[in-house]
Amino acid sequence: MFKIVEKRKLADNIYEMKIAAERVAQAALPGQFVIVRADEGGERVPLTIADYDAERGTVTIVTQTIGHSTKKICALEEGDSLADFAGPLGRPSEFVHMSDEELKKRKYLFVAGGVGTAPVYPQVKWLKNHGVDCDVIIGAKTKGMLIYIDEMSKVGNVHIATDDGSEGYKGMVTGLMKELVEGEGRKYDECVCIGPMIMMKFVCLTTKEWNMLTTVSLNALMVDGTGMCGACRVTVGGKTLFTCVDGPEFNGHEVDFDEAMRRQAMYKNQERLDNDNREHKCNCYGK
Amino acid sequence: MANKIPRVPVREQDPVVRATNFEEVCYGYNAEEAALEATRCLNCKNPRCVAACPVNIRIPDFIHHITEGDLRAAADTIHVDSSLPSICGRVCPQESQCEGSCVLGIKGEPVAIGKLERFVGDWALEHSNEAEAPKIEPNGKRVAIVGSGPAGLACASDLAKMGYQVDVFEALHRLGGVLSYGIPEFRLPKERVVAREINEVKKLGVRFETDVIIGRTMTIDSLLDKEGYDAVFVGSGAGLPRFMGIEGENLNGVLSANEFLTRVNLMGAWDPKHSDTPVYVGRKVVVVGGGNVAMDAVRTAKRLGAEAVIVYRRGEAELPARKEEVHHAKEEGIEFRMLTNPTRILGSEDGWVTGINCVEMELGEPDASGRRSPQEKAGSDFTIDCDVVIMALGTSPNPLIASTTSGLNINRRGCIEADEVGTTSRAGVFAGGDAVTGAATVILAMGAGRKAAKAIDEYVRSK
Numbered sequence: 001m002f003k004i005v006e007k008r009k010l011a012d013n014i015y016e017m018k019i020a021a022e023r024v025a026q027a028a029l030p031g032q033f034v035i036v037r038a039d040e041g042g043e044r045v046p047l048t049i050a051d052y053d054a055e056r057g058t059v060t061i062v063t064q065t066i067g068h069s070t071k072k073i074c075a076l077e078e079g080d081s082l083a084d085f086a087g088p089l090g091r092p093s094e095f096v097h098m099s100d101e102e103l104k105k106r107k108y109l110f111v112a113g114g115v116g117t118a119p120v121y122p123q124v125k126w127l128k129n130h131g132v133d134c135d136v137i138i139g140a141k142t143k144g145m146l147i148y149i150d151e152m153s154k155v156g157n158v159h160i161a162t163d164d165g166s167e168g169y170k171g172m173v174t175g176l177m178k179e180l181v182e183g184e185g186r187k188y189d190e191c192v193c194i195g196p197m198i199m200m201k202f203v204c205l206t207t208k209e210w211n212m213l214t215t216v217s218l219n220a221l222m223v224d225g226t227g228m229c230g231a232c233r234v235t236v237g238g239k240t241l242f243t244c245v246d247g248p249e250f251n252g253h254e255v256d257f258d259e260a261m262r263r264q265a266m267y268k269n270q271e272r273l274d275n276d277n278r279e280h281k282c283n284c285y286g287k
Numbered sequence: 288m289a290n291k292i293p294r295v296p297v298r299e300q301d302p303v304v305r306a307t308n309f310e311e312v313c314y315g316y317n318a319e320e321a322a323l324e325a326t327r328c329l330n331c332k333n334p335r336c337v338a339a340c341p342v343n344i345r346i347p348d349f350i351h352h353i354t355e356g357d358l359r360a361a362a363d364t365i366h367v368d369s370s371l372p373s374i375c376g377r378v379c380p381q382e383s384q385c386e387g388s389c390v391l392g393i394k395g396e397p398v399a400i401g402k403l404e405r406f407v408g409d410w411a412l413e414h415s416n417e418a419e420a421p422k423i424e425p426n427g428k429r430v431a432i433v434g435s436g437p438a439g440l441a442c443a444s445d446l447a448k449m450g451y452q453v454d455v456f457e458a459l460h461r462l463g464g465v466l467s468y469g470i471p472e473f474r475l476p477k478e479r480v481v482a483r484e485i486n487e488v489k490k491l492g493v494r495f496e497t498d499v500i501i502g503r504t505m506t507i508d509s510l511l512d513k514e515g516y517d518a519v520f521v522g523s524g525a526g527l528p529r530f531m532g533i534e535g536e537n538l539n540g541v542l543s544a545n546e547f548l549t550r551v552n553l554m555g556a557w558d559p560k561h562s563d564t565p566v567y568v569g570r571k572v573v574v575v576g577g578g579n580v581a582m583d584a585v586r587t588a589k590r591l592g593a594e595a596v597i598v599y600r601r602g603e604a605e606l607p608a609r610k611e612e613v614h615h616a617k618e619e620g621i622e623f624r625m626l627t628n629p630t631r632i633l634g635s636e637d638g639w640v641t642g643i644n645c646v647e648m649e650l651g652e653p654d655a656s657g658r659r660s661p662q663e664k665a666g667s668d669f670t671i672d673c674d675v676v677i678m679a680l681g682t683s684p685n686p687l688i689a690s691t692t693s694g695l696n697i698n699r700r701g702c703i704e705a706d707e708v709g710t711t712s713r714a715g716v717f718a719g720g721d722a723v724t725g726a727a728t729v730i731l732a733m734g735a736g737r738k739a740a741k742a743i744d745e746y747v748r749s750k
Contacts, residue, residue: 023504037460041555043563044460069563084460086498223554223564226458226500227685228468229546230528235537242527245687259537262638266539267565 113195376405436464438522438720441736526685535632569674576679709739
């Protein structure tokens with residue numbers, strides 16, 4: 001069992017939890033994820049790591065309530081425990097293997113969308129600690145859905161975009177990217193984009209025009225998360241790869257996003273059925 | 288003198304009924320049936336069954352104890368060579384091992400060695416509390432074991448009996464490896480058999496920890512250098528599922544047998560009241576492959592309500608699955624399309640499987656390995672309509688441990704290089720089971736775990 005030592009609400013339906021998981025906290029690196037199970041009978045849910053504290057032995061996760069399993073996780077409170085918390089899984093971000101010398105020469109543009117802002121944070125923080133200042137675009141539908149603005153501002157240069165213009169730039173993150181790159185003439189060696197699949201797809205289409213290397217982090221469906229089931233397979237550069245062991249980060253210009261989005265929706269119908277069944281209170285025999 | 292009666296039939300669940308539930312197919316022998324079947328053994332002077340057993344269980348000896356009604360002695364005899372009789376009695380391919388070389392099998396039916404082993408194993412589990420608790424003197428040495436499948440369990444149990452403090456690290460949330468995630472309940476009951484076998488290992492003082500992925504949560508290097516273990520045994524199992532590389536394999540509705548079976552067995556998707564994990568079978572499922580995993584997948588799909596078909600590129604005689612599983616599958620109404628090879632998976636506009644294109648095959652001349660290799664029959668294309676395609680084509684090794692352990696060599700196929708007793712290229716690291724051989728059997732993994740336990744003991748003593 002893994003205790004929830006802190007919980008706070010970041011936005012509607014988005015919660016941050018700090019989990020006591022000493023070994024995971026000591027091994028975690030930017031770019032990796034964990035598999036979480038709320039209780040016996042719970043699904044194995046892959047969640048990206050939002051932060052980790054090796055000394056305190058805690059790992060931070062940020063969860064948005066989307067389906068039955070994420071609702072179950074978010075319903076737990078401080079002091080409660082998760083049945084399982086396994087990780088860190090996946091390969092760390094490429095830059096953790098680079099020397100400080102190499103890193104100093106590189107300019108990064110991070111593009112974070114919605115709950116995808118959380119896994120961008122440890123990357124920007126890691127680079128900051130290695131002497132690299134990064135530009136970070138954070139996008140959301142509206143002001144109230146923005147998360148991690150304060151945290152991110154401490155480690156990177158934050159630029160905000162909201163669809164409705166309630167905060168920062170009005171429009172999509174791709175519009176703000178164009179302002180920085182084409183408008184202000186900023187140069188980047190690499191763009192790292194984490195967010196909804198559809199956003200990553202359009203960010204990649206934009207950076208492709210600039211021939212800018214772009215790394216994306218895919219949130220594919222998984223069962224075990226350790227390379228055993230193959231549920232998370234994705235086509236990258238014409239080859240089938242497993243998100244859990246080959247990723248989760250890939251060269252975004254090579255990812256087949258349309259296939260990835262279709263595969264992500266594989267159990268949608270069933271999940272909805274399940275939810276309906278659970279929420280439907282049958283009165284047939286109640287009288 | 289041996290009794291010249293025919294092989295005592297074993298009671299099984301009715302095929303029509305069992306094809307709709309997950310209860311165990313075979314009820315096994317009761318005491319009378321076992322005692323009667325045991326009288327058939329000729330107690331050969333030169334027992335070929337023992338030589339044909341991968342771990343050389345003293346088969347005539349334990350059977351003889353059954354005829355005498357001394358089941359404790361029968362259990363003790365098996366335990367000298369095997370740690371998991373309840374499991375191996377159920378899942379070993381007896382027809383190509385012990386029973387396949389039984390003298391009685393030449394003219395008639397071999398002794399039901401597997402069913403007798405299972406009977407003795409189950410008896411021992413049921414009566415384990417009456418057995419004397421083993422007195423073990425701790426030797427102060429510690430061994431870490433990676434994976435709680437058959438290889439790890441066998442290795443852990445032997446080392447614990449020698450006085451080692453053994454810690455087993457399991458990546459998943461449940462213990463047992465393939466016994467839990469792979470082999471279905473109807474063939475290997477989880478609570479009644481697997482959990483109890485593991486409990487026997489726990490009684491020896493072995494500690495188990497789930498949710499630890501060696502290679503990620505901790506590395507083998509850190510187990511040896513930082514955590515201070517005297518040796519490590521790697522029994523991490525097979526790994527990444529293979530696909531065919533044909534068009535349409537990433538359509539929705541195409542999955543590996545590993546994924547399908549993990550959803551159903553490990554995650555409990557067969558029982559939606561108690562599990563949040565979904566599984567989809569649609570109306571008709573095609574399973575590609577002919578091994579035990581293919582049989583498990585196709586019979587599971589049938590139990591979940593789908594029409595279920597096996598597609599295999601060689602002939603029935605070449606099916607690598609246990610004969611009993613093929614027989615049971617047929618009884619349950621599974622359709623077998625032999626000498627059939629998929630060429631393309633067809634999908635709807637929105638990306639869901641609608642069918643699978645196949646060609647008929649014929650067996651050509653024997654190749655270098657002596658097996659007749661299948662060749663396509665020209666112009667024999669046809670389509671099987673289906674909603675789900677499950678690929679049961681074996682696995683290739685998971686690179687996680689090899690890539691994070693310094694000085695650990697892997698072979699051409701990506702498996703960990705190890706000798707007969709599990710010694711690897713890295714001092715203090717031993718390996719066995721599927722991680723070394725590629726996908727094989729429970730008994731081979733169990734045997735490898737036991738050999739490695741001996742080698743580990745010698746290594747630690749000589750340090």
